[in-house]
Each structure stands twice: as C-alpha cells, then as structure tokens.
Amino acid sequence: MTARRRAVTLATLAVLALVPPVAGALNQGFYVDLATRVVIFAIAALSLDIILGYGGMISFGHAAFLGIGSYAVGISVTLGLTNGFAHFGLAAGASAVVALVIGVVSLRTSGATFIMITLAFAQMIYFFCESLSQFGGDNGLAIPTHSDFGRLIDLDNPATLYYFALAWLVAALLFGNRLVDSRFGMVIRAAKSNERRMAALGFPVFRYRLLAFVISGAMCGIAGALLANQTEFLSPAIMHWTRSGEIMMMVILGGRGTLIGPVIGAAIYLVLENVLSGLTEHWQVILGSILVAVVLLSRPGLLRGLIARRPARA
C-alpha cells in the first residue's frame, strides 16, 4: 500500500470511528444509523473492488451475496437459531458456496457475456427468494431478534452494532490490502493486465479468479448478515439488480482498484442519497443527473486521482 493510500485509509477510519460520539453530542442518533449503513455497503463495495478493480471481473450480481447473507440470518432466526457465530458463519459459507457455483459457470466467459451472466444469476437468486413465501416472499419478513453473541456484544445497542460493523470493515481493509499485494493478488492483477501472457507463463488463471470470486462473495455475505441486523427486515429487494448497480457505482465513484476508494464511494453515495431525499421528494432526478455528470466530467474515478499516484502503479 502506498503511503498516500495508507494516510487516506487511516483518516477515513478515524472519521468513521468518531461518528457515535459526535452523533451523541449533537443528539442525532440517526447519524449512527446512516453511518452503519455506510459501513455495511463499504464492505460490500470493497469486496467488489477486489474482483472488479483489481481483477477486472465486472460482476453485476454482487447484491445477491448481500441477500444471501441477509437471508442466512433471517431464515436462521425464523427457524429458531439465534447464535451470532452461526449466523455469520452461515452467511459467509453460503455466499462462498453460491459464489463458487456462479464462478464456475461465469468465469468461462468474459466481457459483456460475463456481465450478463452474473446479472442473470443474481436475478435467479432474487426470484428464488421472492418465491419463498414462508420467509416473506415478495413482501419481506421482519427479523425479531439480532444475532446473539452473548454478553460479549449486544447488537440491540445501535452504537455497539455500529462498532461491530466497523470492526468488520477494518478487518476487510486489512485482509483486502494484504490480499492484493500478496502473490495471489499479483496473479489476479496481472491476469487483468494481460490474461494471455499469464496463460503463456503457466498460470491456471481460471482457478485463481474463481478463488478470488469466492473470497469476494463471502466478504459480501458478511456485509449481508450485518445488514439484516441493522434493518431487522428481510426482503428480496436487497438483491435486485439495481442494488448491484448501486454497489458498482460506489466502487466507480470512489475509485476502483484502491480498496479505500469504494469505502469513500459508499459514503458519498449514501450520504448524497440521504441529503437529496431530504431536500425534495424528486431527489432521484438530481442524483441521476449527478451520476451522469460525474462520469462525463471525470476520468477513472472521482477520487482515484487523489488516492492513487499517477501513472497508475501496479
């Protein structure tokens, strides 16, 4: 990690860590709520950046893993299982398995076909969950209790939930940064740069990409489990393809291939959405226009130029 990225990362984490005390001082408990949402989507966006920004795999179905993670918690609670470790283990595990299946089929394709096939899988999962009438189907289902970690962590408390999620974000950043600079990460990044070359050197690129895809999916599944705890509601809407688009936008807004960029992108997107929807009920017109303008007026990512040195170092 470059010095600049490290500085940005630490600064961002410092700001995030201060949200609950600041919110408390301003008597705006809502900020903690919003910040929790930001942190959760930051993890999701970060997980996507690993395969998209570093690996060049444009997966348009990442919201499916958010959904699987959520449903792992929701279904468990409905069936009487409240143990937090079980919830998060199931969330990551189920997401990993689904990512494996999707990856085995999709990673044989590339380009636009890959985008569409990942999208298709996400839609499949969306419709499947919509058909689960005993878990709410189309309307969704309230989740009566939080994941139970005993007296260690009481997720009923919003501030605790927030720091719990933030801890996961820190772990994700730490792991992600190690991953992309490791031998494994170098293979993924080189394969993005020149796949043909990698094959000519003897690397089984498919295997590496599949593993990266699985890791990314599991990470996003964790974000889903956190989301279920935060919203206390289970709904297939969380994995609609437009959600995948939003996550992708957070990655692009913040600057792909930087890990911390998508975290900031998540913050920008969700805060913007929040501020605008407070200003007018027609906020989507404004948000949409802003997105178009951002793309037309800037190159790679809004913040990538600030976070990454130029020319882009590997």
Add this chain to the structure above:
Amino acid sequence: MPHEADEVGGGGSAADRVMHASLLLEQLLNGVQFAMTLFLMAAGLTLIFGIMNLINLAHGSLYMIGAYVAASSYAAWHSVLAALALAIGATIVVGIVLEVGIFRALYDRDHLDQVLATFGLILFFNEAVRMIWGATALYAAVPRFLAGQVELLPGIPYPVYRLAIIGVGLAVALFLYLLVGHTRIGALIRAGASNRTMIGALGINIGLLYTLIFGLGAGLAALSGAMAGPIFTVESGMGDDFLILAFVVIVIGGIGSIRGSFIAALLVGIADAVGRAFLRPLLALAVSQSAADSAGPALASLLIYALMAAILFFRPRGLFPPRTR
C-alpha cells in the same frame, strides 16, 4: 417480471385444465406475444450494443416513455394513430437528445463508465415520469377496435389485441430483415455489427449513422412500450426488469444479430409462458395452492435465467453471433 394488469381474456390456472390443448395454445400464443414485445426491445439493443459497443441501461427508460406517452395520448384523444405517432416520435426525440448529448461521449469509454452513466439516467427518468404523470400507475386502455376476442379455432377464443401485437412484431421483423439485408444502410449496419472500425475507414459519416441507429432503437423500444401498456402496468420502473430480459435475449441470440434476437426472444417468451402455465399447477401438486401461486411466477422467471446460463455455458457468444470482428 412485469405484472400483467388485466388478463386481457384467457388465463385461468385450475389444475384440471392444465392438460387442455386450448390452454396450451393460449399460453403459447401469450408466449409469442411476449416474445414480440421483447424482440422490439432486443432488436434495438443488439444493434446499439453490437455496433456502438454501448451498454445502455436506459433503453428500458425509452420503453417506459413510449408506454406513458401512448397511454396518456390515447386516453386524451382516443386515436391509435396519434398515440403511436406521439409515443414513437417523443421517444425518438428523447433518444436523439441523449445520443448527441451524452452517449457520444460514452462510446469510447469503458463499459463500467457506460453502466454508471446510464444507471444515472434510469434514476433520472424513473423520477421524471413520476413528476410528470404522478406516482400511481397509469391505466392504458385497449383501443376499441382491438378489444374483444376472436375464435382461432372452434371453442378457442383469443384476445384480438394480443394477436395484433404478434402481427406488429412479425411486421417489424420483416421490415428489419428487409432493411438490414437489402438496403445500403442495412449493409452498413451489418458491416458495423461485425467490424466497427472498418466502417469508419470507409469514410461513412459515423456520427450520423450512430444517431440513426440509436433513433431506430428508440423508436422500436417506444413501440414495444406503447403496445405493452394495456397488458403490463404502466408505472415508473416498468422498463428496468424488462430491460434485463432484453439483455438476456440479445446475449442468447448473439450480440449484433437481429435474427439471433428474434429467435432468442421466441425462446425466452415461450419458455416463460410454458413455465408460468405449467409450473403453478405442477407445484400445486406438491405444495399448497397459495404457495404455488406465489412461487410459480417467480420460479418461472428463474427458469429463464437458468436457460440463459445453460446456453451461455455452451455457447458463450450466443446462438447466432455475427461473423467475428
């Protein structure tokens, strides 16, 4: 999956009728009709993606604009011609404005940037139609002279309107076949679909060609939306899921191939109809009727995507990819 507003004749899912040939024929025709609306979307999309290499998520918004303009025009003046003309005209205008103002800058950008920008357009238009027409769904009436049913075979009634849609779809398919296969513009389109850089080298005014193609795509999307209005709900966001299905169709058919999108649309439409017809009663045998009622349509949609995944697994470039670039 768009929800059907009123069952324009036909329908019914009592388990004992599942084996009737009349129901099967009806469902097949529904599938073909759905396929025709899909084809109109897909044809434009495949050209735009194949020739301009542009992922345009806002194509569904053009469909939506067509539906809204047609529905409200018909409600005001009760003239099918006026409704269609206005719907197609307005959408083409919007499309051309978008093309000149925004998409021209996107052709050279990578797919991610195109996704982001067109996603922004979806948000924009979804809200814009709410601002203009309100948040509640619009009622789109079936034109009077197309209302009612006709007996295809003794004892098998079928809505005239749906037959009209099938007719229009086939007519457009024929028109496109003639256009692409037998005109100079068509030759340019075919060349562009298989080798984009080549047509530039031929000295053709690329900008104008692209704008024309985009306009054609917009018009087709508007026609699709206008006709779909009475069958599916005219509401904000109606184009989003339909767009994904159209993308599925063009990927299955082969990007850049109109013939491919026609056949793929038929595949998807019929698979969808058959799925809906048979999945619910089949499920009802295993689970409760209410569970089958809610699970059936969702699983039918799931089947479509499973079909696409299977086809792409064996033919990553689709069924009829244009000869390589």
Add this chain to the structure above:
Amino acid sequence: MPDPLLETRELRKRFGGSLATDSVSITLDPGELHAVIGPNGAGKTTLVAQLAGELAPDHGAVLFAGDDVTAEPPHRRAARGLIRSFQVTSVFPDFTALDNVAMAVLSREGGFHFWRPARRDPALRDPARARLAECGLDTRADVLAGALSHGERRALELAMALAARPRALLLDEPLAGMGPEDSARMIRLLATLKGQLGILLIEHDMDAVFALADRVTVLADGRVIATGAPETVRRDPIARAAYLGEEALASC
C-alpha cells in the same frame, strides 16, 4: 535415443479452403537451436499457435518430452516447461519491468499465498533482477513496461521467458523491429543459452538464423520443404526458390 524435447507429428490445420499447416512433422532436441524460417504466409504463426496450445490442430499430435500434449491448454504446456515469447510484444504494461519478470519467476511456484507482500520478496526479486541483467535491462528495472522502447520490450519478453525456467523455448520472431545493437545483444544472449535448453526459433533475420542455428527448417505454404544443417539448407535449390529466392528475384 532420448525423446525429442518438442515434436509435432503430421500436424494439419485447415482454414476455410486452404491448409495453413500441411502434415508438418518437426522435432526439437534437447540443447539444440532449431530455426524455422519461411516467407510471409508460410504458416509459421499458425504453427506456433498449435505448438503453444492456443489453436487446436485438425489432425496430428504435439508432444513435449514424450508426452502427448495436443489436448492441453497453453497454461498446462507452459507449466511443463514449454515457454514461448510473442511476436507482438505481450507484457504487463502497467507493471514495472522488474514486476513483469517477477511474475515469470512466480509462475514456477505453486500454491496460493494470500498474506505476504510479493513485490518486496527477495525470492522473486533477485532472480528477476538477474534475468533483467542478462538481457541488458538492469538499469530499467523500475520503469513501467509500457514506457519502455520497442527494443527494450522485446528484451523484456525474452527475460520473462527465461525467468520461467524453460525446458524448451518457443521464440516467435524475437528480433522483430529491433535495431542492430539490440539485435546483436540478443543474438549473443541466445548463443550463450544454446546447449542449456532447446530453442525453437521462428525468425526472419537470416544473419541471426545462420549464426545461431544447429538446424534449419524451411516452411512454405504450410509445408516443410527443407530441413537440415544451415549450410545444407542455404544451398538447397528448392529452399532458395521458395524463400531465399524471393530476395534473389527482388535483387535481379
């Protein structure tokens, strides 16, 4: 007699109406430098693609060290030690020259390592630097590959190929587009490699070919029309007519 390192048997590939590869049977023995020459359109590129595994032949077999690899994809052949360089330079433009070669060094390791930073690992950097030095690029190690000159990038291609510890090297026109100084350096380097591994050299540069080759094969219209020691082939009238004859006619 030991197996040839690389061997094709009756390789055939048809494109549309014509045979791009017509019953080509050639061998590469361990330690020899075998040059394949031929006019444009002779089918050299198609042959290389079939040797590397990017193209499946219609008929015939490709063997590596006695094993039939005809059905194996490129990465499996490379893992066995059949390493190629590309005619059109194919490197990692957004990586430094050092990182490029380090990737080639890495290709010989197995397993998945997720934690330790790779770039600063001496186990990767040291061999990479050594290969760069051999190819005259030691001063350019920290330059992005995309910023290197054409000749430097060709040298980088070779450095990467060498770093992958090949048993057999498949070099596709390594001297293409190189100036005289760079060419001379590369020819000297290839000369030092002779004997250590098998090299199949596809080349147009006749000076290099006749300076380096132990054996020369002439390809024309997809067929082998002459093969043998360099001097023998140079004097072979059929070979001259098909290939060298082009230049002779041009100079008339």
